[in-house]
Amino acid sequence: MTSESTDPKHLAILNGATRMFLAHGYRNASMEKIAQAAPVSKATLYNHFDSKEALLAAVISNLCGSLLQTMTQVTIESDDVENNLNKIAISAMDLIYAEDALAIYRLVVAESPDFPELGQLFYQSGPQTVLTQLEDYFRHLNAEGHFNIIDPVFAADAFFSMLKGDLHLRCLLSKTLRPSANEKKRLISQVIHFYMRGMLHAKA
Structure with a gap:
C-alpha cells in the first residue's frame, strides 16, 4: 500500500x-x-x-521534513558532534531561508490576529518539533558522558536563534532578499565555531 x-x-x-x-x-x-x-x-x-487547519499543519510539517530527517540521522549515525551540528545547520538554513518557508511565516503572522490558533498550529507543526529534536540530541550527549550541557532547552534555542538573527528579519521584510550559498556557508561556519566553544562544554 x-x-x-x-x-x-x-x-x-x-x-x-x-x-x-x-x-x-x-x-x-x-x-x-x-x-x-x-x-x-x-x-x-x-x-x-x-479540515483546512489539518492541511495547513501538513504543509508546514512538509517544509520542515528535510531538517527533521537530517536531525534524526545525525543523532543515530555519527559521534562527530561538530559535523552533526554542521549538517543540522545546513539543513536549517535551507529551510529557514526557503522562499516558501518565509512566505508561510508571513502568512501566519498576517492571519494570526483573526485566527489566533494559527500561531500555535505553526509552532507545534514546525519549530517546536525541530527544537525538541535538538534538545533530545543534547540530552543524549550529556547521557553519553562526553559533554556537560547545563540547559539543553536554552542550548537548542540559542543554536537556531544564531542561524536566524537580523538576517532572517531582513529576509522576512523583503520578498527579494536571500542569502547566497557562500553567505550561508560563512554564517554557519561562524555559528559553529562560536557555539562549540561557548555553549558546549566537553567533560575533562
Missing part, C-alpha cells in the same frame, strides 16, 4: 495547498480552491485532510 509520503495525490494536495495558501492567504484559500489547484475531487481532498 502506498504511504502518504509517496502517494501522488497526497503530494499533489500538499503542493496545491502550499500554492493557494501563499497566493491567497489562509482565510481565502478555500478547500474547494485547493482541490481545484491539486487537482483532485473534494471527496479525495477530505479523504486525506478533514
Whole structure:
C-alpha cells in the first residue's frame, strides 16, 4: 500500500495547498480552491485532510521534513558532534531561508490576529518539533558522558536563534532578499565555531 509520503495525490494536495495558501492567504484559500489547484475531487481532498487547519499543519510539517530527517540521522549515525551540528545547520538554513518557508511565516503572522490558533498550529507543526529534536540530541550527549550541557532547552534555542538573527528579519521584510550559498556557508561556519566553544562544554 502506498504511504502518504509517496502517494501522488497526497503530494499533489500538499503542493496545491502550499500554492493557494501563499497566493491567497489562509482565510481565502478555500478547500474547494485547493482541490481545484491539486487537482483532485473534494471527496479525495477530505479523504486525506478533514479540515483546512489539518492541511495547513501538513504543509508546514512538509517544509520542515528535510531538517527533521537530517536531525534524526545525525543523532543515530555519527559521534562527530561538530559535523552533526554542521549538517543540522545546513539543513536549517535551507529551510529557514526557503522562499516558501518565509512566505508561510508571513502568512501566519498576517492571519494570526483573526485566527489566533494559527500561531500555535505553526509552532507545534514546525519549530517546536525541530527544537525538541535538538534538545533530545543534547540530552543524549550529556547521557553519553562526553559533554556537560547545563540547559539543553536554552542550548537548542540559542543554536537556531544564531542561524536566524537580523538576517532572517531582513529576509522576512523583503520578498527579494536571500542569502547566497557562500553567505550561508560563512554564517554557519561562524555559528559553529562560536557555539562549540561557548555553549558546549566537553567533560575533562
